Amino acid sequence: MRSFSAPQGFCKMSSLLLPLLPYLLYLIAVVYFLSFSPYSLYDFPLDDAWIHRVYSRSFALGQGFAYNPGQQEAGSTSPLWAIVTAPAHWLEPFGTRSVVVAVKEIGILLGILLIRELVLLTCMLTRSWKSALVAGSLFALEPRFLFSTLSGMETILLLVLWLSATRAYVQRRWVLSALLMSLMPVTRPEALLLLPLWWGGMLLLPSSERPQLKALLSGVILALPMGLWSLFCRLTNGHWLPNTFYLKARGFQIGPDDLRIAWEVLSQHGYAILPLFWVGLIVYILWTFQHRRFSVQVGFLYLLFAPVLYGIGVLGSRTMTTYGYYWTRWFDPVSLLLTVAFSIGYGLFVHWGMALVKAYRCKRQRKRSTVLLGGLGWVALLALLAGAPIFVHSFSERRLHFATDARAIHLINVRTGQWINQHTPETARVGVNDAGAIRYFGRRWTLDLIGLNNADIAFGRKTARQLIEEDSIDWLAIFPSWFQGSSIWQGFVPRQVFQIPLAEYTICPCPGQTRMVIFERRAGAKEAMGSNR
Known part of the structure; x- marks a missing residue:
């Protein structure tokens, strides 16, 4: 039998091909997305993506974060994205199109890594390979995820770090989780709000199991990348954050209109336009309340509480509208992480439905809970099929x-x-x-x-x-x-x-x-x- 979830070994699969399903769906969706027009393949949907290219090219040429030659500038809100995509600019002798395609390929590879992290994390939380397969396959087709992956923007990198840090924390790999989380604020500055959650997660453990020395080391690691970037900003512009943060941010406030816009942005595209999305999200929340395992509690902390905290930071400091990707991208980490939670919740539906089928096939006594949850699973499947035309329309849009x-x-x-x-x-x-x-x-x-x-x-x-x-x-x-x-x-x-x-x-x-x-x-x-x- 082939292990599907790695360390825990909860999820076993006899098939060698089924684990590839989420990645196959994702690659098909990517090709379909890019095939619409040459502009889809060779251009970016925001001028901000080209600003990243300016700094990334400068870094690739050994000039640091220079906007103009010899002029260091704190103009990037995502220095890590500029660094990660810098190798693409070594292809400039072959033309700018080669650079754009290479940046998109980096985004695609990060998308594959994100799906892998989601599948493995779901396996660890639910102990079900069926739930993991369903969660990964659903998320692979989320149009907001595909748009972000190919846009030349940093959202996909932030999400990979987020889920990877979550899985490392579930595995109690404290230093690795701290390292991954420390890189999030140099991908998006709003992620600074999430750093205290690393210590918050320790409260989920008995005091005797909390790592003392590693917690101290991890604290240093958490502060280091953003500390260095803040020092660079201070030396460059006289402030602790990039120019862009101050020019695009506003005084912190959240009013009724902000909450309305947040709701509209969340429910604007993809699975979130379906009522089933919110049902799946609620199912995941209720399921976490019924399981006291450390892994499940960490999942709740990082996949539900953390996105809400991040969203409050964005909503209170940015002027949001639903006009286009320029504005909604700031909220995409929230939308996509809630989609992760929905995908896990829907994976639970499928697991329950399959458990009911198995009980009938084995002709064994069926518990009332098995019948009830299994019935809900099959209703959820029918609801997804019924909502497919709406989802396809959103995907096409x-x-x-x-x-x-x-x-x-x-x-x-x-x-x-x-x-x-x-x-x-x-x-x-x-x-x-x-x-x-x-x-x-x-x-x-x-x-x-x-x-x-x-x-x-x-x-x-x-x-x-x-x-x-x-x-x-x-x-x-x-x-x-x-x-x-x-x-x-x-x-x-x-x-x-x-x-x-x-x-x-x-x-x-x-x-x-x-x-x-x-x-x-x-x-x-x-x-x-x-x-x-």
């Missing part, structure tokens, strides 16, 4: 949006960067408001006029207009609508426009982002401005 969002970024941002690379001298200095693809493809010294990648602007030490003059900016590539009533382009003349209809800009209903204009400084304009000061 996510697949379509992935392609159209990537197309919009290509036509507006990527083409702008390519034009700058082809039509400006190598010494050109460019001011931008979308700081990813234009910097990546343009390969020119770039000033981020919003401040996400410029600490002076981010923290109000200087204005964008001041730096345009001080840094001798001779080109601008901006959304003019963002600077109405501003003198930002005074002394510049338009040279090129990239524009698409609003209906084709599916990233969000943002009319101001459908028209990018490239301006060149008018000859003599800088000298004239200097003489007027």
